[in-house]
Amino acid sequence: MTDDTNTLTRTAPDSGTEVSLPVHTDLLRLATAGSVDDGKSTLVGRLLHDTKSVLADQLDAVHRASADRGLDSPDLSLLVDGLRAEREQGITIDVAYRYFATPKRSFVLADTPGHVQYTRNTVTGASTAQLAVLLVDARKGVLEQTRRHAAVLALLGVPRLVLAVNKIDMVDFDESTYTGITEEFTRHALALGYGSRDVVTVPVSALHGDNVVERSERTPWYSGPSLLEHLETVPVAPDPHDAPFRMPVQFVIRPRTAEHPDYRGYAGQVAAGVIAEGDEVVVLPAGARSRVSQVDTPDGPTTRAAAGRSVTVLLEDDLDIARGDLIASADSAPRVTDELDATVCWLAEKPLRPGARVLVKQGASSVQAKVVELSARFDEQQLSKIDTPEALELNEIGRVQLRTSEALPIDDYADSRRTGSFLVIDPSDGTTLAAGLVGLPLSTLADSVA
């Protein structure tokens, strides 16, 4: 425990000269996942602490709270377990977002709980993540939860995984224990469709800091980067600029002022591809074609805007366009259909049964839908499927056929995370029931169906 105390005192600045100032502002969005007691909150606390993202008053609060609990060293998990019930029970209940930066990169981290009943939070964290850090306890190895989480991460299209084999100190820094775990995990990840270069494994001790920020001398057999070094240097999957253009219309801007009597712009965030003045586009579901006359950004007109940018698009022709429509590249338009073949992660206590009436929110449109068929439930453990189950329960993943009240322009999730995803909503109380992915994004599951 002396190690910890020393590290903690080192954060107090020796002088006013040491500051962490993110000058480079490349952004990595990551999520953590793991089973209960794998030490996720401690690892996140350690990352924040050792990147000097924890300020003195937060650290004082952790010291005080740890002392109140009779601990003789500060419990770093108290930095992130923000809710009263979490601190009382020593567990993480809800996904927490954390922000830290190093001179190389800024990070948005979604810290997700490991309890089975909170797997829906892993789905939440994974939906926007470019990388996921999956924790296992070196003493326990790869568990059912580990395999389940890896499958969920693969399904949601998180491009890169890091397996952090935590509590390596508790197995006396034993290389063969580590190797056994990483081989088993890598086999599972490859079966889920990950390439071998997409999966990196690191032996760590979140409690003592080994290989979290600094490489540890206690794992001489490990020659790879520390966890943070990897997070700082891993290539961020770029927004797919070469993908065909997609933009759901969120709002029609019509000032009708003396200065702008005829301005009519379609406001939205570019979901995929690039839009430029002169581009030929199609407006879906109606199918009318036009040409882009102007692209406005919040800072004025621009010649082109790429995925992620919020813009306002003006067209040459006067078309009837409203919120919920999709403006897409005329050359490569998505299909328009009222029949959705999709994979759903069920996130509600109330089970899904065939025949249910629901709302579907996709892009900027919300439509009524009926669950025509529940054709399969997937067992992510065995990577197998169960045909026509009676229902889909909380945290289960299945394949459904939906019929929507209006036709929607959709892509497969595997091709476009933004336009191939949807929410399933309970029309009676507005609860979010499921995360929906168009098609069968997980190739292994597709194979098992074939």
Add this chain to the structure above:
Amino acid sequence: MTVRTSEVDDLALEETPAPEAPPQVDNLDALESEAIHIFREVAGEFDRPVILFSGGKDSTVLVHLALKAFRPAPVPFPLLHVDTGHNFEEVLGFRDDLVARHDLRLVVARVQDWIDDGRLSERPDGTRNPLQTQPLLEAIEQNRFDAVFGGGRRDEERARAKERVFSLRDSFGQWDPRRQRPELWNLYNGKHRAGEHMRVFPLSNWTELDVWRYIQREKIELSQMYYAHRREVFARDGMWLTSGPWGGPGEGETVTEKTVRYRTIGDGSCTGAVESEAYTVDDVIAEVAASRLTERGATRADDRVSEAAMEDRKREGYF
């Protein structure tokens, strides 16, 4: 994870880039686009949104983003200010200027009215921050606001780190952290029943430093209280407080003149100033980057009450 002081100085001295300079790869662009997307979703899905405006830097940035989201059309919703009656004069003046300059609409809910007619009573410690909740909820109900934008950021406090961008409140305005809706991709679920409303936080993913860098980049005008100035103050609980209608120095507390600035702006009774020589936005950025204290820890007495002070207030309907 540290840089030398010289680099900080370089940054502070750096000129604002000329408009024709190529766009930098910057996370501020991503954060701005995300916030604008959130504003437009709310405008598209709700009937009566409102921006909760305190006069502080975060709500000033919110107004700036709202103006950009709907340009060249006007912002399609009003501002709501809960006036504790203990607001700094400078802040009220700044608020009125901003509203006039951008031709915005302003709704004010006054805590003083509630105290005057006995619906609320002054607390023994004189702080009025916790008293804002009831007037806020009543203003939401009376005006039938169904979406209320707030400037809350997840980096501010542990309970806020668990907040959603779209946060559903029941008819009592309460937040139940165990029943939050999962928030997936950038698909926000705005469904709510009659009497319920949504709190919406477009700055969720911003840090204090992001906010300041954005203020610098966009040249956003703030209340001058955020920059170093001479002020008569007295020390209490490790903070520099100002005398005002909310009270003055107690016995044994002496007033001195200091060069100070505010890192947060709230109720005068519980918002403290810090000693600072940061006269410009560049100075402030260097100071925030080097600070060893969070903005709330440094200057907000209301968050120091207990480990769960913020969570408890949020559950009751506070922002």
